[in-house]
Amino acid sequence: MGARIPVSESEYRLLERLVGRVEPGKPYTTEALARLTGLDRSQVEALARLLAEKGLLQLEERVSERYRLTEEAERYLREGFPEERLARLLAEHGGRMPVEEARRLLGGEFGIAMANASRKGWVRVESGEIVLAAEPPLVAEERRLLERLSRGERVSGDDLRMLRRRRLVEPVKEKATFITLEEPPEKLLGRVEVEVGALTRRMLETGEWRRVRLRRYNVAAEPPRLYPGRLHFFRQLIEHIRDVMKELGFVEVEEPPVELEFWNYDVLFQPQYHPARSPTDTFYLRQPREGEPPRELAEMVRRAHEEGLAGSRGWGYRWDPSRAARLILRSHTTAVSARVLAQRPRPPFRFFSIGRVYRVETVDPHHLPEFHQVDGIASEDGVSLRWLMGMLGELLERLGLREYRFRPAYFPFTEPSLEGYVRVGSQWLEVLGAGLFRPEMLAALGIDYPVAAWGMGIERLAMALYGLSDIRQLYSSDARFLSTIPSRWRLYAGAPV
Ligand SMILES: N[C@@H](Cc1ccccc1)C(=O)O
Incomplete structure (x- = not known):
């Protein structure tokens, strides 16, 4: 007797089920065999492939063309x-x-x-x-x-x-697998022998282990490849910025994105007639409409805006407390910094917050109505504009951005103020604002030490880091696109991007 061909138990079972159900020499589709044997189609197909590799049956793929209505x-x-x-x-x-x-x-x-x-x-x-x-x-x-x-x-x-x-109409190709047995299945059963991959307790108890053939280990087989999920790259970047801020000694604070105009604007010495404070720029809540700014502080803020505090001049208009009470979606995370400062933290301190901010914008390659910012404040010995530029430079470099520059700027709440740019290809992209909080603002909060502050847009920064031309790519969930983005380890190891 020639050597029998080893087959698995399930391959054997398929042959057994074909006995008396198929005619030799006749092609059957996998669907037909699935119907005849009561197995499922993909199982029949997989087993038939294995049996075909062993020469026990013939397998043929045929492509047929059909027309489908458009x-x-x-x-x-x-x-x-x-x-x-x-x-x-x-x-x-x-x-x-x-x-x-x-x-x-x-x-x-x-x-x-x-x-x-x-x-x-x-x-x-x-x-x-x-x-x-x-x-x-x-x-x-x-x-x-x-x-x-x-x-x-x-x-x-x-x-x-x-x-x-x-x-x-349009043509569609349909693939079908045809299976042909050259010999009747009962004859094939006589040519095979079941091979097992593992011994079971039953085999040991019944002595069956003596009769079965054990499959050889294939030490050259490729292990399965695993593609584990990973965090979305934009999420990774936010986490990375959080890590870097902590490395730089900043302590994280968090506040909800629904904010009083008071903290978003008034405390920051932004006059109520400022154009940013209008529904064309800021999202106003309809329900609930209002909250309650702290009374004593509101009185100080009113005086700072109307007549000025501690030797400084105010804006000289009538400050409206009901405006300050309106609820909005915060337009910058500097609102969080304002809330922290109202606690009058004792220097030295460094605080930061990361979160979503909102501005009325039309979506285009550079704008989204909802985006992320990271804001920081610090007060310690020697804090100054020079100190601030040093700290921001350190931050940008740790984020992998080696080419940056600063330029004088204006914000209602800082003086002096500056803007930071990073280089993306041949362009300079504005990514941050910074400065020393104005004495007018600090006086209302009862703070008599200098405070450095800055705020950075994370989407812009991400575009620079990943070399993207459209801000919407940051929110893509297309796995094929995402797999083209380098992992954070390569990116932040300082590889040029
Ligand atoms: N809040 C400013 C940035 C900024 C923060 C802190 C100080 C100065 C500027 C912005 O959104 O553009």
Whole structure:
């Protein structure tokens, strides 16, 4: 007896189930075999492949071409072909209608409707009017053909070509696997031997282990590849910024994004008539509309805005407490810094917050109405604009941005103020604002030491780091795009990006 061919228990079972159910030499689809054996189709296919590799049966893939209706065709079948709609329209208007009116009523479809209807001899144009030339109801020949196709009936090659030209059908390839047994399954069973991958307790107890054949280990087999999930790269960057801020000795604070105008603007010495404080720039809450700014502090803020505090000049307008009480979505995380400062922390301190901020913007490659900022404040010996630039430089470098520069700027709440830019390709991108909080603002809070402050837009920074040209890419969940983004370890190790 020649050596038997080793098969697994499930392969053996498939052969067993084929006994008496298939004719040798006849091709069966996997669906057919699944029906005959009661196994599921993918299981039959997988097992048949293994048996085919061992030469026990023949497996053949055949590709067949079929035509399928396009979306346009489906729509025409439902709503009428353009020429049918034109004919119907004319019939409803006594068989004629001015060209311009038909054009208006049919809109974008008018052109094709006219072309097809004239070609078919359904209409003609007479002194500015379209006239129905054939007897309604007029049914497009294409409709009949498409209906036949969708019932699975055949149509002639010429008709198919015409339908394809009019983009009413498109070819689809269908793959089917055919399986043929050259010998009856009972004969095949005699040529195989079940091989097991593992010994079971039952085999040991019954002595069956002596009879079964044990599968050899294949030490050269490739282990399965695992592609574990990872954090979205933008999320990774936010976490990284958080880590870097902590490394720089900043302590994190958090506040909800729904904020009083008071903390977002008034405390920051931004006058109530400032254009940013209007529904064209800021999102105002409808429900609830208002909150309650702390009374004593509000009184100090009022004085700072109206007449000035501690030797400084105010803005000289009537400060409206009901404006300060309005609820908004914060427009910057500097609102969090304002809340922290109102606690009058004792220097030295360094605080930061990261969170979502909101501005009324139209979405385009550089703007989103909702984005992220990180804001920091610090007060310690030697805090100054120079200190601030040093600290910001350190921060940007730790984020992998080696090329940056600062420029004088204006913010209502800092003096002096500056803006920070980072280089992206040939461009300089503004990513941060910074400065020393104004004495007018600090006086209202009862603070008599200097406080350095800065705020940075994270989306902009991410675009620079990852070399993206469209801010919306940061919110992509397309796995294929995401897999093109380098992992944070490569990126922040300082590799040029
Ligand atoms: N809040 C400012 C940035 C800033 C923060 C702190 C100080 C100075 C500027 C902005 O959103 O643009």
